[in-house]
Amino acid sequence: MPAADENAEDANPYVRDPPTEFEPVDDLSAADAERDVELLRAAVREHDRRYYVENDPIVADRTYDALFARLQDLEDAFDLSHPDSPTRSVGGEPIDAFETVEHVAPMLSIDQSGEAADVREFDERVRRELRASEHADDLQYVCEPKFDGVSMEFVYEDGSLERAVTRGDGREGDDVTRNARTIGSVPQQLHGDYPEFLAVRGEVYMPKDAFQAHNRERIERGEEPFANPRNATAGTIRQLDPSIVADRPLEVFYFDVLEASDLEDSHSAELERFPKWGLRVTDHIEYADDIDEAIDYRDRMLELRDDLNYEIDGTVIKVDDREAREELGRTARHDRYAFAYKFPARAEVTPIVDVAVQVGRTGRLTPVALLEPVDVGGVTVSRASLHNPEEIAEKNVNVGDTVRVQRAGDVIPYVEEVVEKGSEGHYEFPEACPVCDSAVERDGPMAFCTGGLxxxxxxxxxxxxxxxxxxxxxxxxxxxxxxxxxxxxxxxxxxxxxxxxxxxxxxxxxxxxxxxxxxxxxxxxxxxxxxxxxxxxxxxxxxxxxxxxxxxxxxxxxxxxxxxxxxxxxxxxxxxxxxxxxxxxxxxxxxxxxxxxxxxxxxEHVSPQEADTDAGGEELEELTFVFTGSLSDVTRGEAQETVEAHGANATGSVSGNTDYLVVGESPGQTKRDDAEANDVPIVDEDEFRELLAEYGIALE
The missing domain is CATH 1.10.150.20 (5' to 3' exonuclease, C-terminal subdomain)
Structure with a gap:
């Protein structure tokens, strides 16, 4: 299990001061290429570990990129691809669906509360049930942040990532291994003296700064932003196309051993070994000798919460000793050795971390404040409208300010006022469109992109x-x-x-x-x-x-x-x-x-029909038609014009006010379903013509 000699720093030329210029691929023999691929894989894994786990990289980003590109070139040229290779992090071909697999060990939920009295009751229960045990006198708790992400199981066999599975119902989940391989902080191969078999629980999350940057990009592209980092993570990890996952900024913290061929006696000992294996853990782990220290830890983490670059919604208090954990056992839903002390929800007041400018269909620019997620009327809000440049100036609002957020009509969040100024002046509206770089023109309080289509x-x-x-x-x-x-x-x-x-x-x-x-x-x-x-x-x-x-x-x-x-x-x-x-x-x-x-x-593709300038008749007055599919002798547009010329309405969607749904060839199923749900008569083209004939109207 220890790493091979070529993985050692002094034997691997690609670890310290590596070259960034290489021999042409065509000049290498197959044996030389295979040797270099092994060295490059080991080096890239080491650089990943130092970057993601140790936060102490020893090469510049450009150097890392050069090594990664060289590895990719050699694997492609000599057909040396492998599932465990770091190059798999760039994604792969989309899949049709995820396979459901059973977890190595149950991934249960955790009992929780936001009240200190409930936390003390948990401690009393633990001490009461361990009273007859040798563990009662030296009981110690491990205190960790409660990550607000997506919990997953990662299984390693002989140090190699075998599979990654979502929590699902706690007994089984979706196999998202191909997606997990694209996450930089998920090692494809463990380091050091790792167990032959290891199943660990980790939390996949999107860092707050990366989440805000990603949401900003989505807003500027005209896409709907994610509500919060957890939703963004959950929506990403279950994408069927791994290349989409690779493009999104996900990270992982590991926090528990589910099963292993070599178990430690305590949870703290396991956590200390994680970084040695290449598994990233949070820096904010503390140990408590009694429940008061655990409560103090939670209060300090609450104060630190906004300074962290990941979302937490409380802290987790765990019994450290593994034998004591086994004695305490579990219920059908949660382990009895752990308890989550939740934070109160942020309410209405929150800082602005960025401002994005959304471009609408007509070119209107709408500024959107990106917020630390906050509870407003029972809904988690991470963005709010700033309306227009004039209102920004009037409210003197900017990035870094703490603001009060309200919801108009319980729907649209908006910044009501600045509660605490954390910046100088107000946000300066861009002079160029953030999407196409065209000039921005002002029209009273509004701003518009001049780029058009x-x-x-x-x-x-x-x-x-x-x-x-x-x-x-x-x-x-x-x-x-x-x-x-x-x-x-x-x-x-x-x-x-x-x-x-x-x-x-x-x-x-x-x-x-x-x-x-x-x-x-x-x-x-x-x-x-x-x-x-x-x-x-x-x-x-x-x-x-x-x-x-x-x-x-x-x-x-x-x-x-x-x-x-x-x-x-x-x-x-x-x-x-x-x-x-x-x-x-x-x-x-x-x-x-x-x-x-x-x-x-x-x-060049469309020929708009000439319109009838006559007022037309009123034979079909008060009737409403909806059309779907293609008609045989006339276009759907011509049919719509015909009924409108005789006083009817032709709308695009079926509702309770619709009188007839006219169905041609290759019709849309949605409109048929809506018609059936609203008891709207469905007529084919022949029946439609007969209906018009009853009013003396010919469809030509």
Missing amino acids: ACDAQLRRSIEYYASDDGLDLEGLGEKSVRQLVDAELLESVADLYELEREELTDLEGWGETSAENLLSELEAAREPPLADFCSALGIPHVGPTTARELAREFATFEAFRETAETEPERLEGVDDVGETVAQQLHEFFASDKNAAAVDDLL
């Missing part, structure tokens, strides 16, 4: 809006799928929707032949959209479905509408629902070179 954040939101109920109602293109398509670099513009191919879609996680075919059918049916729908789908500020319908009736063709907006915007003010502000927004939208280019690209 060329801005990635606006692009994502624009595609989502283009496909939404207020746009072309493209089923199967929600926030998650749009983000997936953009991240896969399949969409760099709205127009790219019409160039998607079946094989590209089915290669993505979660996409099958049916879902791919349904989306392509939706897109094909949307190549000749009603003019009003197309105008609304462009996402022009202040131009929703109602305004778009009025513009379509006024100008009949997209060309006439666009030309007027570009050259004679004052004429737009004569249209119902269009005033001076909307007319100016329309002019600025089409005058933008970036927007004009994006619209031109879109028009």
Whole structure:
């Protein structure tokens, strides 16, 4: 079990003062490559241990990167890959699902309370039950932080990581070994004199600074941020694609032995051995001879809580002696030798640790305060709106300030006031968009990115809006799928929707032949959209479905509408629902070179239909239709225009107010389910035509 000679520092040239320039791979023999791979693996593991466990790296980051890249090159060139290699930390191919496996030993929960009286009662019980034992007189507790992350089992055989399993129900969990291998503080191979078999319990977490940075990136990309570090960790560790896990900043603390071929007599002795094996432990472990010392430890950790770079929600008090633990036993739910003394929830007042700027669909920039998680009305909040630059200045709020957070209507958190100033001045709003670096323009209290559809954040939101109920109602293109398509670099513009191919879609996680075919059918049916729908789908500020319908009736063709907006915007003010502000927004939208280019690209794939400028009849007045799937002789847009021309409403989603769901070929299942749930009649194309004929209307 001791490390081989080549792992020793003095025998491994890649540990201290390693070279960063190497012989060409083609000049190496297979034997030389195999030898260097073993040395490089050992060296990288040693550098990982020093970085993650000892916090004492001996090489610069660039040097480490060079060694890691060399190892990867050699493994690829000579087919020397191995599951235990540090290079596995870069991820791998996605998997279809996780296998459920049984734990080596039960991973039980822990009894807990926030009251000191309950902690003392735990101590009294322990001493009472050990009274007849030799352990009663020398009882000692180990006090540790109670990490607020995701608990997991890590199993090592002959020092090699065999599997990593989520806690699950405490008896069995999901095998997430491939994901765990991507975490830098999870050693693939143990160091030193380790047991032949070792199962340890660890807590996977996202450091607070990394969590805030990751949330900032998500906000600036237009994605929904995580509520707190624990949610971020739980959502990450169960990703089916290990490369996603590798890109997210996870760490691990190890805190217990579940089973081992060589057990120590005490928990403290085990914890002392963990770093020698390469298993990272917290620096904040203390020992208590009585319960008062354990309570004092919790109070000191409460004061230290905000200074730690990881979330804790209390402390854990454990009996140290292993034989005493066995005597105390366990219930069906928790071990009787341990107790968690919880912290009170942070309430309403919390510090701002960062400010992110979110870019909306229209380019509006919204500042968001990233907070130390705080309880507001029973909900954990880690972000709050700062509304706009003017309000930031008025409240004199900045990073480092302690603020009071409230929730508007019990939904949207916002910063109410600064309670304690921890900074100088207020947050200075950026002069360039944080996503595309385009200039930021102010409009009264608001700020806007001038990048338009060329801005990635606006692009994502624009595609989502283009496909939404207020746009072309493209089923199967929600926030998650749009983000997936953009991240896969399949969409760099709205127009790219019409160039998607079946094989590209089915290669993505979660996409099958049916879902791919349904989306392509939706897109094909949307190549000749009603003019009003197309105008609304462009996402022009202040131009929703109602305004778009009025513009379509006024100008009949997209060309006439666009030309007027570009050259004679004052004429737009004569249209119902269009005033001076909307007319100016329309002019600025089409005058933008970036927007004009994006619209031109879109028009290469889409031909908006000419609108009927007649007021139409009222035969279908008060009826509401929803369409799904493709119709045979007319487009879905043409069918919508027909019913609207005769007084009906055509909406994008089914509700209790819907009168008919018209189903064509390759329909969306969601709308059918909603129709059945709301007792809405479902009609096919022939029945729809017959219905119109009853009112003297022909669908042509």
